[in-house]
Amino acid sequence: MQSFVQNFFNLEIxxxxxxxxxQGLWTTVWLSAIVIPLGAAAGLALALGLTQSAxxxxxxxxxxxxxxxxxxxxxxxxxxxxxxxxxxxxxLNKVSAVVLAxxxxxxxxxxxxxxxxxxxxxxxQMEASRSTGLTRAQALRHVxxxxxxxxVLPDLVGNGIEIVKLTSIASVVAIPELLRxxxxxxxxxxxxxxxxxxxxxxxxxxxPLTRWLGRLEHRRARA
Amino acid sequence: xxxxSGFLFTFFNLAVAKQYxxxxxxxxxVTVGVGLAVVATGTALGLALAVLRSFGLRLLALPIxxxxxxxxxxxxxxxxxxxxxxLPALGLPMSAFAVTWVALSLVLAxxxxxxxxxxxxxxxxGQLEAARSTGMGWWQGMRCVVLPQALRRAxxxxxxxxxxxxxxxxxxxxxxxxxILNNAQGATSHAGNPTPLVMASVxxxxxxxxxxxxxxxxxxRWGRA
Numbered sequence: 550m551q552s553f554v555q556n557f558f559n560l561e562i563x564x565x566x567x568x569x570x571x572q573g574l575w576t577t578v579w580l581s582a583i584v585i586p587l588g589a590a591a592g593l594a595l596a597l598g599l600t601q602s603a604x605x606x607x608x609x610x611x612x613x614x615x616x617x618x619x620x621x622x623x624x625x626x627x628x629x630x631x632x633x634x635x636x637x638x639x640x641l642n643k644v645s646a647v648v649l650a651x652x653x654x655x656x657x658x659x660x661x662x663x664x665x666x667x668x669x670x671x672x673x674q675m676e677a678s679r680s681t682g683l684t685r686a687q688a689l690r691h692v693x694x695x696x697x698x699x700x701v702l703p704d705l706v707g708n709g710i711e712i713v714k715l716t717s718i719a720s721v722v723a724i725p726e727l728l729r730x731x732x733x734x735x736x737x738x739x740x741x742x743x744x745x746x747x748x749x750x751x752x753x754x755x756x757p758l759t760r761w762l763g764r765l766e767h768r769r770a771r772a
Numbered sequence: 773x774x775x776x777s778g779f780l781f782t783f784f785n786l787a788v789a790k791q792y793x794x795x796x797x798x799x800x801x802v803t804v805g806v807g808l809a810v811v812a813t814g815t816a817l818g819l820a821l822a823v824l825r826s827f828g829l830r831l832l833a834l835p836i837x838x839x840x841x842x843x844x845x846x847x848x849x850x851x852x853x854x855x856x857x858x859l860p861a862l863g864l865p866m867s868a869f870a871v872t873w874v875a876l877s878l879v880l881a882x883x884x885x886x887x888x889x890x891x892x893x894x895x896x897x898g899q900l901e902a903a904r905s906t907g908m909g910w911w912q913g914m915r916c917v918v919l920p921q922a923l924r925r926a927x928x929x930x931x932x933x934x935x936x937x938x939x940x941x942x943x944x945x946x947x948x949x950x951x952i953l954n955n956a957q958g959a960t961s962h963a964g965n966p967t968p969l970v971m972a973s974v975x976x977x978x979x980x981x982x983x984x985x986x987x988x989x990x991x992x993r994w995g996r997a
Contacts, residue, residue: 620939620984622940622942622980623939625972625976628953629970632960636966637779711936714845717847720849721946728847728850740861741854741857744858745854748850748851751845752845759845
């Protein structure tokens, strides 16, 4: 018990490393704030291409794109971009490599979610909007997409939470986000307490969101 | 970097590929092995927890809910690293394989429990009551009437989660599990050439593309019920 507390819940170490870990948390937050909107926008574009485009070729290419990145582990993608890029003569800085890998990966998940949402909107909505004189783009923007988003709101939130969790893999390329800060601290104090503290911070951040997601899903299940 | 031949030499170097394909192949075996182990224990544990939760005992349900919430809130890599560095400190050494297996199983179990529990909730209580009134025991009614319907609903979200979790076996490379990515990174730095990383990418696609296709089939068959 003594050594358990020493190694996991060492309050002295917690106090010493907390400021450093909070800096890491800030990096986690802004990284998420960049990649989630970018991924969602790319996903929406893919989903619109998939559901609104008449071209078979376009739709086929999007399906291949989505399936490809659903099958590709994000960590492998990140490492391929980060370590493979320089061999191509493309020296990406760490943050750009992470953002690129994340957006490629997320866009496919968001595309799947938006596709389900768009398919859930009745065709008559578009037809009715067109008949009132709206252009196709206007109808999408003001009528179809808002309903699609509402249809799949829980899935969008769930995706967002997954991405915040996924930012932890940026630690592998030495971006000082929450997990990386904790591991750096761990190697300084020779004690795994900082990693445990990081886990507690992740919990404090994400548990409320997970609960909220549960409520959203519950509400949809009853509707 | 001189045009096409430079590109081929760098990323599709046959000499390098020839030298390192056994390492990538062994990595594939490990990836598939860990993946299968995780799917088996993770879904079994998730199913067991969902059934325990349906007993309706608060004392039993509360720890299950907390477990599921915690495991769904923590990044899998964090779970893995806590186990990897934490357990030896407690005098419980664990191999990289065991750490990856246990960590991902716990994560998958949490999601599986939630999906199956949602499935159980979606079966009207009258079903179990009717089963009981025909003389079935609680367990019989659960097993033969409620669970088959609940699982049917749980299959589409569960297949997606299984793909996501088995892809996370790549995280095992962080704790030096000798799976595809780990072996490819070793080979890349050894050869000074990124061809093994390209081979690893192909290897992952060979392993996971069939899963993605299968999940599309599953969604079509079970999804819009």
